Amino acid sequence: MALLVYADASQNGKIKKASLEATCFAHHIASKNNNKKVIVLLYKGNEESKQKLVQAGAHKILNITNELPALSDYSVLAKLIQKFFLSENADTVVLPYDTQGKAVGAYLAGLLNCGIAPAVTELLDINNSVYTFRKNVFSGKAYATIRISSPKKIICLLPNSFPIQNLSDNSAEIRDITEDPSLTPKITIRSVEKNTTGDTIPLPEAELVVSGGRGLKGPENWGMIEELAKALGAATACSRPVTDAHWRPHHEHVGQTGLAIRPNLYIAIGISGAIQHLAGVSGSKTIVVINTDKEAPFFKAADYGIVGDAFEVVPKLTAAIKKFKESHQH
Amino acid sequence: MKILVAIAQVPDTTAKISFTDNNKKLNTAGVQFIINPYDEWYALVRALEIKEAGLAEKVSVIHIGFAESDATIRKALALGVDDSYRIDTEPSDPHFVAQQLAQFIKANPYDLILLGKETISYNSGVTAGILAGLLDYPFISNASKLEINGNTVTAHQDIEGGYQIVECPMPVVISANKGMAEQRIPNMKGIMAARTKPLNVVPAFPSEITTQYETFELAPGRSACKLIDPNNVEELVNLLHTEAKVI
Numbered sequence: 001m002a003l004l005v006y007a008d009a010s011q012n013g014k015i016k017k018a019s020l021e022a023t024c025f026a027h028h029i030a031s032k033n034n035n036k037k038v039i040v041l042l043y044k045g046n047e048e049s050k051q052k053l054v055q056a057g058a059h060k061i062l063n064i065t066n067e068l069p070a071l072s073d074y075s076v077l078a079k080l081i082q083k084f085f086l087s088e089n090a091d092t093v094v095l096p097y098d099t100q101g102k103a104v105g106a107y108l109a110g111l112l113n114c115g116i117a118p119a120v121t122e123l124l125d126i127n128n129s130v131y132t133f134r135k136n137v138f139s140g141k142a143y144a145t146i147r148i149s150s151p152k153k154i155i156c157l158l159p160n161s162f163p164i165q166n167l168s169d170n171s172a173e174i175r176d177i178t179e180d181p182s183l184t185p186k187i188t189i190r191s192v193e194k195n196t197t198g199d200t201i202p203l204p205e206a207e208l209v210v211s212g213g214r215g216l217k218g219p220e221n222w223g224m225i226e227e228l229a230k231a232l233g234a235a236t237a238c239s240r241p242v243t244d245a246h247w248r249p250h251h252e253h254v255g256q257t258g259l260a261i262r263p264n265l266y267i268a269i270g271i272s273g274a275i276q277h278l279a280g281v282s283g284s285k286t287i288v289v290i291n292t293d294k295e296a297p298f299f300k301a302a303d304y305g306i307v308g309d310a311f312e313v314v315p316k317l318t319a320a321i322k323k324f325k326e327s328h329q330h
Numbered sequence: 331m332k333i334l335v336a337i338a339q340v341p342d343t344t345a346k347i348s349f350t351d352n353n354k355k356l357n358t359a360g361v362q363f364i365i366n367p368y369d370e371w372y373a374l375v376r377a378l379e380i381k382e383a384g385l386a387e388k389v390s391v392i393h394i395g396f397a398e399s400d401a402t403i404r405k406a407l408a409l410g411v412d413d414s415y416r417i418d419t420e421p422s423d424p425h426f427v428a429q430q431l432a433q434f435i436k437a438n439p440y441d442l443i444l445l446g447k448e449t450i451s452y453n454s455g456v457t458a459g460i461l462a463g464l465l466d467y468p469f470i471s472n473a474s475k476l477e478i479n480g481n482t483v484t485a486h487q488d489i490e491g492g493y494q495i496v497e498c499p500m501p502v503v504i505s506a507n508k509g510m511a512e513q514r515i516p517n518m519k520g521i522m523a524a525r526t527k528p529l530n531v532v533p534a535f536p537s538e539i540t541t542q543y544e545t546f547e548l549a550p551g552r553s554a555c556k557l558i559d560p561n562n563v564e565e566l567v568n569l570l571h572t573e574a575k576v577i
Contacts, residue, residue, distance in 0.1 A: 099490045103471035106456035110463015115540030118454040141347045150540035186468035187498035194492040202491045257508045265576040286574040299555050308560030317563045324567045
């Protein structure tokens with residue numbers, strides 16, 4: 001029996017961080033369960049991607065080299081993974097809990113009629129075929145232990161929860177394969193619209209995030225948010241009132257009804273910290289709050305705070321970050 | 331054309347969360363329950379808009395839970411839903427809930443099946459996908475816009491870094507994201523009408539339990555916030571580097 005990971009590198013051949021984390025997590029599970037094999041089904045990965053997957057713990061890599069447009073339909077992708085699940089004699093599929101992974105993992109759990117452990121952050125126990133994981137619940141207010149006992153299992157790992165290891169002595173069988181391009185989708189993709197231009201960092205994957213709220217008074221003041229983000233190499237985000245007022249696009253909204261993110265660093269500027277906003281960001285490793293109102297509830301959920309006017313503090317902080325970056329380059 | 335919306339019941343966003351029975355269960359004492367916002371604001375309201383535009387004959391809601399949920403189901407009826415079903419069992423986990431829904435739908439076919447993209451309680455976000463897989467139906471996840479043309483649905487499906495415009499024939503399972511519709515408040519006429527609308531109780535279907543929540547614990551609070559002088563932002567940069575180790 002083996003663990004199967006699906007990794008999509010079709011955008012530019014490069015392996016995503018979340019896919020490497022899923023591979024490392026699969027290797028971690030395998031090491032505690034009779035050293036099962038970790039097989040990665042890779043879609044259009046380059047040589048560097050393959051090497052990174054070997055170092056992450058893959059024992060076998062099957063790299064699909066031809067273009068399969070029908071995979072944009074998650075039901076088709078789920079069926080392709082199901083095919084390899086059977087042919088490779090796997091009992092577990094490990095996927096990142098990202099937009100694609102959670103939809104495909106769920107559909108696959110339906111096709112296989114098996115249990116699924118979504119958004120897990122940690123493996124707590126393995127007892128024969130019963131796995132116990134930790135997951136966040138109630139929008140970060142609590143943790144739960146979730147036990148999965150079906151012989152077949154789907155596991156979706158929350159990005160940014162498991163460290164990427166470097167197993168320099170690992171080796172793997174690597175094969176380039178082609179798949180039938182005539183897969184028939186159930187849904188037709190008419191067009192794809194991108195929110196972001198090439199050089200900005202997608203919010204769900206970002207390790208550093210600079211976020212602005214109503215305290216910034218208007219969209220014309222977002223320049224300083226973008227400059228701080230640029231200095232740090234961070235993505236930009238905002239609170240709900242900001243997107244509701246159309247100051248910023250909806251895909252930047254983090255919170256209860258927007259995106260839930262858990263970057264290493266979340267800098268909240270001019271955001272009071274309503275409970276609905278905290279629900280989307282409380283999983284962040286470190287939170288910095290900059291606000292004029294020292295009574296803002298966000299300070300209670302923060303690690304570091306500056307009580308002060310964003311219009312004065314943020315440009316100074318950007319300058320200090322730039323200086324820090326310059327001094328640490330040498 | 332008939333629409334089925336699956337609704338979950340969740341603690342109100344501002345509810346104080348605690349656990350009971352050796353941390354095995356949510357302590358429901360004093361907790362106000364609401365329809366899961368993704369199910370109500372987006373999926374259910376869009377279903378009602380489609381019916382009001384004359385594109386559907388009927389909107390039904392389905393809920394998995396015990397009689398304590400009836401007040402929540404009545405709220406959906408008050409918004410304008412025609413009839414409702416409650417499968418009389420514990421909604422233990424997404425795979426179990428999806429198995430219940432799939433068997434109900436096989437016995438009572440619907441054209442358009444809508445769910446919120448996740449519950450704000452267990453944050454799993456997989457029930458709609460499992461349901462679509464069990465039924466082998468087309469699946470549109472994270473739809474932020476939904477239109478009906480004859481037997482075809484057109485949707486904006488949110489994907490990483492953007493969205494794709496997709497089309498497919500019904501029947502289809504769709505999970506609703508923010509943007510599909512706007513929240514509505516039931517009016518007095520709707521609340522009165524809800525009292526007499528059908529709330530059908532359905533016995534649980536035989537299903538396997540493959541996943542179980544065992545225990546819960548509250549997330550530890552953060553240690554006290556360190557305040558930094560606004561005239562000394564260099565100290566913040568230094569702490570982020572040496573103490574938090576995030577830059």
